[in-house]
Amino acid sequence: MPGLLVAQPPPAPHVIGPATKNVTLPSEPLPQYLLDQARSTRREEFYAPKHINFQPPANIVSMKEIGLEGHGISPNAVSEPFRLFTDEAVQQIRAEVFSEEVLKDCRFASTFNKQMVRGMGPARAPFTYAAWNSPELIAAVSKVAGIDVVPSFDFEVANINISVNSGDKPVAEPKKEDGNPLGDGLSSVAWHYDSFPFVCVVMLSDCTDMVGGETALRTSSGEIMKVRGPAMGTAVVLQGRYIEHQALKALGGRERISMVTCFRPKSPHVRDETVLTGVRGISHKSEMYTQYTEYRLEILEERVRAKQKSERTRVAARRPFDTEETRRWLIEQRAFIDSTLEELTGE
Ligand SMILES: [Fe+2]
Known part of the structure; x- marks a missing residue:
């Protein structure tokens, strides 16, 4: 609601992916060209001046603009696509994602994404790990x-969603879905909130063709706002834990491979409403x-230390104990x- 200044707890997230004990593996093999490209890429160590090319976004939609002022942990809702990586960096990341070591251990599938690579970690993907850290x-x-x-944590550095067009079909075939609020049969994932405060996609x-x-957002008044999807090497940052959104399908092109990395507040004193609902079924638990x-x-630990320090300061300053505080x-x-x-469920 506009003008709402009190932070509200986020709505319960929708479950993305199967909440099963065992993870699901993709049923389809990946096309050979991805593996060949990876093998023929000369590997480099991550070096920020060469591989990062940050150009701040021209526009950032605020929480206030979508009627969610006071919700979430930041006044920023979603950015326009902005340049983050150089093309060399993209090639290095792809070389790691489609390497033998990664494909052996890190492939996952869910109802919504049939091909994913997750939890590559620092040993299998040193470039990607160094870049995000x-x-x-x-x-x-x-x-x-x-x-x-x-x-957020190493397992979420990073999640790669892979969609490949084997023939002349578009990357994703549009089909009419019941109950799709956009009514255009083009939604790729149902309306949901993310499990993590922020995501960087x-x-x-190459998305030229x-x-x-796009990402569709639902504003507090129920209107739908579309935000342009990123092009190669560019990124979109979204406060997805607190904004109901869905990814719209992409048509045309040979492949669509995107990398999603999850973020949490750095300060231990800012609330962290991360949940594992959306990732439990697609992770090594x-x-x-x-x-x-x-x-x-x-x-x-940090909070306890800070509290103890403030208590010692209070005693030194001879102020009385504050029971209420x-x-x-x-x-x-x-x-x-x-x-x-609540997050540590199951055996
Ligand atoms: Fe999302």
Whole structure:
């Protein structure tokens, strides 16, 4: 609602992907040209001045403009596509995604994305890992997000969605879907909220001959706003945890390969409403739970340290104990532990 200044809890996210115990593998093989290209690429180490070419977006849609002022953790809702990587960087990332080591361990499928590569990690994908963890890239994404953010955890560096056209068909065939609020049969994924506060979507394909591929957002008044999808090497940053959105299908072109990296607030004192709903079915659970639990405990650790420090300062300044404030702080941490508990489900 316009003018709403009190932050509201985010709506429950829709489940993306099967919430099964075992992950699903893609049924279709990948075309040989992707593997050949990867093999013939001369590998390089990541070097920010050569591989990052950040050009801030011409426009960033604000939460206020879509009627969601006060929601989320930043005033910025979604950016226009902006240049983030050089073409050399895109080739290096593709070489890692389609390498033998990665394809052996990191392929996943879900109802919505039939071909995904996830959880490549630093050993299998050192370039991609170094890129997303570089101070230059983190500063660029933070600037567009409107708040200091860091990659959520290693398993989400990065998620690659692969859509390949084997014949003369368009990359994605338009079909009429019941209940599609856009009514044009062109939605690629149902309306949803993301599991992570921010996502950065980077295009790894040449989209020159493609139409569509936009992101549709639903404003608080129910209107639909479309935001242009990224072109090769460019990115879009979206506060997807707090904005209902869907990806629209792209038509034409030989392939559409996009890379999605998830971000959370850098400060342990900013609320972190990350959930694992959307990724539990498309991850190696032990690995993901380890990484999620580690950073959640780190946040708690930082908060406890800060609280103890402020308590010592209070005593030194001879101010009396503030029961109400300490109770409020404890209740907040209890809620934080409760929400962590809710995410760690299953055996
Ligand atoms: Fe999304």
